[in-house]
Amino acid sequence: MPTYQTPGVYVEEIESGSKPIEAGATNIVGFLGIAEKGPVNEAVLVTNWTQYTKLFGGMHTGGWLGHGVYQFFQNGGTKCYINNLAVLPEKKADAKKKPAEGDAAADKKDADVTEKLPVEIKNPDNIAKLIIGSDDGAGKKTGLFLFDTVQDIAIVAAPGVTDPAAQDAILSHCEKNRFRFAVLDSPEKLEKGIDTMPKPRDSIMGAYYFPWISMYDMVADQNVYAPPSGGICGIYSRVDGTRGVHKAPANEIFRTAVGLKYNLTDAEQELLNPKGINCIRDFPGRGIRVWGARTISSNPEWRYINVRRLFCMVEQALQNGTNWVVFEPNTRDLWKKITRNITAFLLNIWRSGALFGDTPEEAFYVRCDDELNPPESIDAGYVVIELGLAPAKPAEFVVFRVSQKTLGEE
Numbered sequence: 001m002p003t004y005q006t007p008g009v010y011v012e013e014i015e016s017g018s019k020p021i022e023a024g025a026t027n028i029v030g031f032l033g034i035a036e037k038g039p040v041n042e043a044v045l046v047t048n049w050t051q052y053t054k055l056f057g058g059m060h061t062g063g064w065l066g067h068g069v070y071q072f073f074q075n076g077g078t079k080c081y082i083n084n085l086a087v088l089p090e091k092k093a094d095a096k097k098k099p100a101e102g103d104a105a106a107d108k109k110d111a112d113v114t115e116k117l118p119v120e121i122k123n124p125d126n127i128a129k130l131i132i133g134s135d136d137g138a139g140k141k142t143g144l145f146l147f148d149t150v151q152d153i154a155i156v157a158a159p160g161v162t163d164p165a166a167q168d169a170i171l172s173h174c175e176k177n178r179f180r181f182a183v184l185d186s187p188e189k190l191e192k193g194i195d196t197m198p199k200p201r202d203s204i205m206g207a208y209y210f211p212w213i214s215m216y217d218m219v220a221d222q223n224v225y226a227p228p229s230g231g232i233c234g235i236y237s238r239v240d241g242t243r244g245v246h247k248a249p250a251n252e253i254f255r256t257a258v259g260l261k262y263n264l265t266d267a268e269q270e271l272l273n274p275k276g277i278n279c280i281r282d283f284p285g286r287g288i289r290v291w292g293a294r295t296i297s298s299n300p301e302w303r304y305i306n307v308r309r310l311f312c313m314v315e316q317a318l319q320n321g322t323n324w325v326v327f328e329p330n331t332r333d334l335w336k337k338i339t340r341n342i343t344a345f346l347l348n349i350w351r352s353g354a355l356f357g358d359t360p361e362e363a364f365y366v367r368c369d370d371e372l373n374p375p376e377s378i379d380a381g382y383v384v385i386e387l388g389l390a391p392a393k394p395a396e397f398v399v400f401r402v403s404q405k406t407l408g409e410e
Contacts, residue, residue: 021342186198209279253289350364
């Protein structure tokens with residue numbers, strides 16, 4: 001306490017013992033792909049489709065990025081970072097030839113035939129190498145390494161990229177960054193039976209979606225089959241904003257989808273769901289919906305997307321919201337402050353419906369005591385906090401038991 005020498009009134013400011021922990025955004029996406037134009041190897045924030053078209057062009061045949069970003073915003077996405085991986089070769093202007101008289105009708109007929117041909121859209125053959133990228137130091141990062149410099153990204157997607165090496169790199173990136181989740185596309189075509197569909201490697205930080213959707217391509221002026229990852233990211237964003245990250249991003253309408261490459265049956269999904277392959281299905285009268293909410297992990301603790309993403313949000317909030325603890329005196333008073341702040345944060349999480357339990361005691365616990373922090377741990381500079389959460393898992397299978405009741409039974 002300050003020492004005062006002159007009589008009078010003094011005002012002192014003291015810090016409150018409470019250090020509120022706030023959850024960060026969970027719906028900001030990092031997209032990788034080939035744009036029609038615009039900055040290359042820069043993480044550019046885009047907040048709507050019009051802004052994207054001004055900076056990067058629109059849909060084009062040189063890659064699926066434009067289609068994915070369009071799906072994202074149409075399905076409720078709000079913010080995304082664009083990493084344009086390569087410069088497309090400039091189109092050389094053809095020498096304009098004045099049509100001879102009498103050729104106009106023939107030219108119009110040729111144009112009509114061309115319009116009816118299906119458009120071919122594909123990512124470049126070297127897309128895996130571009131996505132993996134390189135790290136040559138500050139200001140010289142490309143591909144996924146560039147996203148290491150953007151802390152806000154919570155979801156990573158590369159529309160239309162089905163190369164195993166590229167998907168492995170995306171999953172590794174999310175695992176390394178700990179608080180990011182990958183949305184991956186299945187191949188467009190099935191080479192063999194549905195039971196032989198390829199699947200990415202095991203990971204708790206990714207989800208895999210099948211099949212591709214049919215959507216309107218405004219540039220080609222026709223419907224095309226497009227990878228669903230952009231729209232799935234938009235659905236993640238929409239559900240996070242309306243219900244919260246704890247709600248499974250499933251049983252949601254897939255906007256922009258006017259059809260599917262493959263219409264699946266219950267029997268076919270029975271083969272895919274246990275493998276962690278999330279299906280998109282067309283239900284008569286209910287529209288095209290995402291009908292799966294599993295990660296590609298074989299670990300039952302991390303089976304569901306919303307459980308994994310909830311823990312990502314909580315862990316990131318705790319890391320960012322407890323930085324004030326560093327270099328504080330490691331005493332019981334500090335332990336009480338930490339416990340109080342984390343408890344207040346988790347109490348809000350429980351009230352939002354994210355945790356299972358009728359009471360806070362059933363939903364979570366927080367410990368920071370002498371048992372966790374013995375003298376040798378304190379001498380080493382550690383303060384250890386233990387907490388447990390009971391996440392609310394999705395009702396994936398709803399079972400009704402029906403029996404007959406005879407007259408006279410009570």
